[in-house]
Amino acid sequence: MQHLVGGISSAGRALPALNDRAFRVDHAFGPYLVGDDGRRYIDTALGFGAILLGHADPVVNAAVCAAIERGSMPAFAHRAEEEAADALTAACGPLTSAMFTNSGSEAVHMACRIARAVTGRGTIAKIAAGFDGWFDPVALGNAGSAEALLGNGPRPVRNGVTLLRYNDMADVERLFQENDDIAAVIFEPLLANAGCVVAEPGYLEMLQATARRHGALLIADEVLMGFRSRFGLASHGMKLNPDMATVGKAIGNGFAVAAVLGQPEVMAAAADGRAVRAGTYSGNPVATAAVVATLEQLAKADYEALAARGERLRARLASTFAAQSQQISTSGLGMVFTPWFAGEAPRSYEAAAATIRPDKSLALHYALREQGVMTMPQGYGRLYLSFAHDDAVIEQMEGAIRLAATALQEG
Numbered sequence: 001m002q003h004l005v006g007g008i009s010s011a012g013r014a015l016p017a018l019n020d021r022a023f024r025v026d027h028a029f030g031p032y033l034v035g036d037d038g039r040r041y042i043d044t045a046l047g048f049g050a051i052l053l054g055h056a057d058p059v060v061n062a063a064v065c066a067a068i069e070r071g072s073m074p075a076f077a078h079r080a081e082e083e084a085a086d087a088l089t090a091a092c093g094p095l096t097s098a099m100f101t102n103s104g105s106e107a108v109h110m111a112c113r114i115a116r117a118v119t120g121r122g123t124i125a126k127i128a129a130g131f132d133g134w135f136d137p138v139a140l141g142n143a144g145s146a147e148a149l150l151g152n153g154p155r156p157v158r159n160g161v162t163l164l165r166y167n168d169m170a171d172v173e174r175l176f177q178e179n180d181d182i183a184a185v186i187f188e189p190l191l192a193n194a195g196c197v198v199a200e201p202g203y204l205e206m207l208q209a210t211a212r213r214h215g216a217l218l219i220a221d222e223v224l225m226g227f228r229s230r231f232g233l234a235s236h237g238m239k240l241n242p243d244m245a246t247v248g249k250a251i252g253n254g255f256a257v258a259a260v261l262g263q264p265e266v267m268a269a270a271a272d273g274r275a276v277r278a279g280t281y282s283g284n285p286v287a288t289a290a291v292v293a294t295l296e297q298l299a300k301a302d303y304e305a306l307a308a309r310g311e312r313l314r315a316r317l318a319s320t321f322a323a324q325s326q327q328i329s330t331s332g333l334g335m336v337f338t339p340w341f342a343g344e345a346p347r348s349y350e351a352a353a354a355t356i357r358p359d360k361s362l363a364l365h366y367a368l369r370e371q372g373v374m375t376m377p378q379g380y381g382r383l384y385l386s387f388a389h390d391d392a393v394i395e396q397m398e399g400a401i402r403l404a405a406t407a408l409q410e411g
Helices: 058-070 079-089 104-119 169-178 203-213 264-271 285-298 303-323 349-355 358-370 391-410
Strands: 025-029 032-035 040-043 097-101 123-127 161-164 182-187 217-222 244-247 258-262 329-333 336-340
Touching: 040 391, 058 285, 079 097, 079 258, 079 285, 097 104, 097 264, 097 285, 104 123, 104 182, 104 217, 104 244, 104 258, 104 264, 161 169, 169 203, 182 203, 203 217, 258 264, 303 329, 303 336, 303 391, 358 391
Parallel strands: 123 161, 123 182, 182 217, 217 244
Antiparallel strands: 025 032, 032 040, 097 258, 244 258, 329 336
16 A cells, blocks of 8 residues: 555655656766666756756765754754854845745745735735746735736736736736735745746836835845856846745755745834744754755856856757757746747746646656756756756756657657
């Protein structure tokens, strides 16, 4: 009898069987996964973006092991928690106050609670098709849901959360005309879970200005993009100035940790008890050791070179399939992007929903998996690269893409 529900604890991590064999990871290192059958794969899922230095980074692992030796779960304050907060906020401009949680979903929940406490308002507006965690309120309008396609009907509202259409400036104005109870707008710098749809020029700046004009806070949900495209927040690289940001994934290189960052006057609501905070494991020594060790290395990492390798791979993916009279375009950035089976990548969620081809995404997954490259099989799946994906690994991936394109053409 199988006791693990569905065979896995998070539904998005399930992979289809290949040749009637289920895939399970035995271990991972650098850019690779090794299955329980001993076969090695280049990994492009990378813990859904949680791995940026490479799997089982020895510096991070050593710091974590040392933390475990000192005791993994004291009930009280410890020095590493402040060290991690110092390291994190040093790269985040005016967001000089931090508090740790265990997951991005928790961080978003806490940021929304703080926004409500600070403004005295009750409604959070999120981007339709954005992913801001799996807790009930912000799960409204996730990609693939009926609510995400707003249409022309009434704006959806549930559990104090409402939606606005990405890349639609007029809809931002309508939102605030319809509702004077908006505590905060939460946005992602890249609409990743909807297929890495990028923001149109001026959209996020207009969103920020409009929220400020109406007294609402701005929360940058950077659980995915924080420290992935640059050392710091992606929103700061876009010249935005959010009141709070949520980060996670890359800041711990695979260890369970996330954080809320904010301007001191905003985060004071958590310090003085207006916004209740708790969490047995929040800021534990293992997590904070991982943050310090990860950020020390990311501070010296060559983000431009990583982006260039990714852009090279995106171009090669498109040109290889074009040579086989097959269309693939990509959306996103060099270090995280989504393939689309169309001549042009979508620039809105509505276009993405119309363009998505789950059958072809699954076929590409199988074809690349046969060639030793592991990808996410979903239509809105992303390909992530880590700093361990060096030029030699990219060359291996390019070879796998050529063979996969031929197999799909013949199949």
